[in-house]
Amino acid sequence: MVGADGSDLRQIAVPARFIAMVLWGFDGNTVYLGGYPKAGPATFFIWKASLQGPTEVVAEGCGLLTDISQDGKHLLGTNFLGQRVGVTEFSLPEKKCTQLLSGVTTFNAYFAPDGKSFLYAVASRGEVAIHRQPWRDGKLAGPDQVALKVPFAFSLSYGGNGYDFSRDLSTIIYARPGGQADLYLLSQK
Secondary structure (H helix, E strand, O other): OOOOOOOOOOOOOEEEEEEEEEEEEOOOOOOEEEEOOOOOOOOOEEEEEEEOOOEEEEEEEEEEEEEOOOOOEEEEEEOOOOOOEEEEEEEEOOEEEEEEEEOOOOEEEEEOOOOEEEEEEEOOOEEEEEEEEEEEEOOOOOOOOEEEEEOOOOOOOOOOEEEEEOOOOEEEEEOOOOOOEEEEEEEOO
């Protein structure tokens, strides 16, 4: 960790062989990290690192960390390999992992700006649809809806995360196998 001006460089010790995601906690003093541990099974771990204390394991096998709820109480994750494919949620107060969506193959899931739903992309033949899933306090709050259909297809994984979208769904970026990334500005009517 280092200040924006390059000062106060310090190391956060994390027992990981691979870190895929790092997210700031809303308190400004906590960092959540998601990835694979140095030893053990190839399952995703989530670590919590305090700027004033040690790093601790928060969850094991609850998916790849992708986002934190606005109240800082819920971690959103995805499993895109293995038997638990889908979107997961880890409740920090309850220390409990819940499978929110089963059988959904997606790489990222993000809380929407209003905090009342989360967004995730699903690729199908010739298109990608971004779904909005109503959510409240760690639970699904209604059926999902297609929030945006992109009239072309792209891979959700390309040597790692192959795409991203803005939470207001105005912009999508993705990698193409030719080594080129395209940026599209979408206007919604």
